Amino acid sequence: MLDTLFPFLGGLGLFLIGMMLLSEGLVAFAGGSLKQILLAFTGRPIKAFASGALITALAQSSTATTVTLIGFVSAGLISFTQAIGVVIGASLGNTATGWIVSGLGLKVDLGFYTLPLLGLGALLKLLAPGRYKELGRALAGFGILFLGLSMLQDGMQGLAASFSLAHLPTQGYGAHFLIMLTGLALTAVLQSSTAAIAMTLTALDAGAVSFDQAAAVVVGASIGTTLTGILVAIGGTIYAKRTAIAYILFNVIAGLLGLLILPVFLKAMHATGSYINIPPGAVGLAAFHSLFISIGAALCLPFTQQFARWVQRLVPDRSARPQHHLDDSLLQVPALALETTQRTLEELAQRLLNLYQHTLNMSRPNTATADLQQIETVLDQAYEFVLRIPSAADDPAVATRISALLHTIDHMHRLRSRLQNPPNGDLHDSRYQQAQTLATELNTLAQASLHGQAPADWLEQIQVKAHALTERLSTIRGQLLAAPQGHDDASRTLRITDTHRWFERSSQHVWRSSYYLNLARQTEL
Template identity: 50%
Template sequence: MQMAFQLLGGMGLFLIGMALLSDGLTQFAGDALRRALLRFTGSPVKAFTSGALITLVVQSSTATTVTLIGFVSAGLIGFAQALGVVMGASLGTTGTGWIVSTLGLKIDLGFYTMPLIGLGALARLLARGRWRHMGGALAGFGMLFVGIGTMQEGMMGANEWFSLSDMDGSSWGGRAVALLIGLLMTVLLQSSTATVAATLTALDTGAVDFELAAVVVIGAAIGTTMTGVLAALGGSLLAKRTALAHVVFNFTSGLIAMLLLPLLLAVLDFAQHHLGLEPGGVSLAAFHTLFIGLGVALFLPHADWFARRIERLLPERGDSPTRQLDSSQWQVPALALAASGQSLQAIARGQLHMLSQVFEYTPGEAPLAKHIAPSELSAMETSLRTVQEYFTHIPASGDDNELAAQRLRQMHVLDHLLRLQARAAVLPGLDAAASTAELAQARALFTDMLKQASAMVADDGAAPLLQEADALEEPAEQIAQLRQLTRRRVMQETAQGEREPGEALHTLDTMLWLQRSAHHVWRVCHYLAQAPTADADETP
C-alpha cells in the first residue's frame, strides 16, 4: 500500500510540477514567446528550430502549439510553417527526458529543491506582475524533482510485486504489451513527459529492461497525440488540422522506430562503446530524441507537400467570420484576444457589406429596402453570439494594462456591433410621402459612411487607421444635426395640419434610425482602428 501511495504521489507531484513550470514560464515570457515564434518562422526549417527551442525553454509543447494556432488563425504564418513548429515541438519535448536522466536520477535534488519550492510559492503569492509567474515556475521546478525522488522510492518497492524485466523484449508480443502500456499511461495521465519520467525511473531501478523501456517511450510518443485529438474535437478547423498533423507525424515516427528498433539499439550500443554515451536513462533519452529526429528528417523536407495533404483531408467549409476561434487559445489571453479581434473585424466587414447592399441606390429612383434576408441576419447573429460566448471565457489580465485596454476596446466593438445588428433587423421604410430634404441628405451621408467604413475594414489582416476611422465622426454628427432640424420642422408641420401624424412619426423614426446607426458605424471603426498599445477610449 505504501508503495502504491508513493508511486501515485510521486506521479502527481511530477505532473503538478510540470504544469506549474510550463504555465509559469509561458506567462513570464508573455509577448517575448510570441515575438520569438513569429520572428523565426519564415521557412519550415526556421519554424522547426523555433518550435524546438521554445518548447525546450517553456517545457511545454502545448504552449507552443496554442501560440502557433493563434498565429495561423491571424494569417501571420502559413500552415507549412505551422507543421515545422509542430515537428520542432515534438523534438523539443524530448528535452525533459534529458533533464530527468542527467539530473533527476543521478542527484537527489528533492531535498535541496525544498527551499526553491518555498521561495517560489512566496513569490507566487506576494509578487506582482510577471514575477509572480516566475515564482510559480520555480515552485514547479522544485516539485518536479521531489516527484521524481518519490517515484524512485515507490518503484523500488514495486519490483517485488510487478516488473517488466522478465518479459521478452525481443518478441513482438512483449513489444506490443510495452507499446500499449506506454500509450495507455500517456492517455490516462494526459502527459507523455510523465510517462517518459516514470519509464526512466523504472529503468533506473531495474523494473524494466532497456529494450522494453524504449518501446514504452514509443507508445508515449504516439499516445501524446490523443490529448490534441480530444482538445480539437470541438475546436476550429485549424486545431483539427494541427491535431491530425501531430497524429500523422508522431505515429509515423513511432512506426519507423518499431520497425528499425534493432538498428536503433545497435546505434546506441555503438555510441555507448565508442562515443561515451552513458547506458541507462541517458541512452533512453537519446533514443527518444533519435527516433523523433528520424521523423523530422522524413517530414521536414516535404513540409509543403505534407501541409497540402492535411488540408485536402480537412478542407475549408464556408467562410465563417469565427473560424479562427478555438478554446485552446484561452490558455494565452493575448492570443485569444487577437483571435477575437480578427473575428470582430470580419463580422464588422460582413455587417457593413450587408447594409451597403441595402443602401446602394440612385437618388430619386430606388426605394429603401424594408428588410434584409432572414438567413443573412441569422448567420450574423450567430457569429456575434459565438464571439460573445468566446470572449467571456478569455481570462482577465488585471496585471497587464495593455491586454486590459485591448479587452475594453473589444467590448466596445462588440457592444456597437450588437446594437447595429438589432437595427439591421428593423430597417425603416422610405417612400415619397415620408421623404424630406433633410432625410434624403441624411440617407446620402449614411450611404457614403458605409462605403468608407467598408473600405476601412476590408483587409482581414490590418485594422483601419485611427485618423481615417475618426473621419467618420463628422458625417455622423451631421446626421445628428439633420435629425434635430427635421424633428423641429416635422413636429411644427404636423401641429399645423400640414402632415399626417403617422407620416410624421415614420419620418422621425427613420431619422432616428439613421442617426443611431451612423453613430454605431463610426464607433465600430474607431475602436477597431486603435493600436494595441493605445489607451482605451471611454466614450460609449
C-alpha cells in the same frame, strides 16, 4: 510494500503537478512572447520547425504550442502549411524533458537544490505585481517537478525488487510492439508523455526495466501523447481539428519509424556500451527519443505542403464560410484568446460595413438576410467566449481589452439590428442626400481603418460626422414639426424623421464599434 509504493505515487503526483504549474506559469508569463516567436519564425518550413521546437522546449508543453498554433491559424496569422512545421517542431521540443531528467535529474538530487525555488515562487505568487505572479508559479512548478522526480526515484528503487518486466520477451518486433503498447497505455493513464518517459527513465535507472524494454516504452509514449490531441479534435473548430490531426499523424509516423529502427539502434548501443565498458542508460534513452523524432522530421519537413493537403482532405471544411475561430482551447492563453476574438470581430465588422454600404447604395444582395443572421450567431458566440477569458484582478490590460471587446460586440449587435430593419423608401431621395453623404464618408473611414489605410485622425473624423448626423436629425425634426400638418403630412413627417433617425443611429454604432475595436487593438498585450 507501502513504504515504497506511497513515495512512488506521491513522487509521480508531484511531478505531474510540477509540470502543470511550470507549463501554465511560463505560458502565462510569456504572454505575447509566444506570438512574437511564432510569427518571427514561421516563414519556411525549417524556420517554423525551429520555432515549434524552441517554444515547446522552453514552455515544457507541446499543448501550449499547439493551442497557440490553433489560434494563429484560425486568426489567419499563419497558414496551415506553416503550422505543419511548427507541429513537427513541437514533437522534437517535447523530447527536451527527457534530456533534463537523464542528464541532471537522475545524477544530482535536484529536488534538494530546487527547494528554495518553492519558497521564492510562493513569495512571487503572493507579493509580485502583474505577470511576475505567473513567473512565481513557474518557479514553484520547477521546484515541485524535481522534488517529485527525487521521490519518484526513491520509490522506484524500492519497487524495483517487486516490479519488473523481465518476464516479458525482449527480442523481435513482436516483443517490441507489446512493450510499446505498455508505454502507450501508461501515457493514456497519466495524460502526459513527459511523465511516462520520466517514469521509464527512473525505472531504467533503478533496474526495473531493461534498456531494450525502456526504448520500446518511449516509442509507445511518443504515440500515446497524441491521445490528448484526439480530445482536442472532438468538438473543436476546423482549425483545432486539423492541427490536432496533424500532430497525431506525425507522432504516429515518427513512432512507427522508431519501432522500425529500434533493433538497429539497440545493437549499436550495446556494441558501443561493450566497447567503452559502460552499459546504455538514461542518456541513451533520451537520445533515442530525439533520434526517431528527428528522422521523422527530416522525412516529413520537405513535404509539408503535401502533408497539409492530406490533413485538409481528412478533415474537410464543409461550410462555405467558417462560423467562427473561437475554440475553447484558446482560453488557456488569455492573450491569444483576446487576439483571436479581436480578429474575429474585425472580420465581422468588415462584413457589416459592406452590408451597410450596400444598404446606403440601395443595392443590398439577396444573401443579406442570411449574412446578418450568421453575423448575429457569431457575435453571440464571441460574447460568451469573451466572458470566459480569464482576467486577473491585477492585470488591467486584460480587463480593459475585455471591456472594449464587449462594448464592440454590443454596438455591432445594434448596427446589425439596424441593417436588419432598413428604412422604407428611396434613400437616394434629395431629402436624405446630406445624411447619406455623411454616412457614406463615415463608413468609408471605418472600412479603411480595418485595412490600416485610414488617415491618422480617422477616429476624430468619424466622430465629427456622427455628431453632424445627430445635428441633422435635430434640425430636420424641428423643421418638420414647425410646419402645419394634416394627416398625410404627419405620416410623411414620421417617415422622414424615422429615416434620418436610422442614419443617425447607424452612424453612432459604426463610430462606437470602431472606437472600441481600435481601443482593444491599442491595448494589445
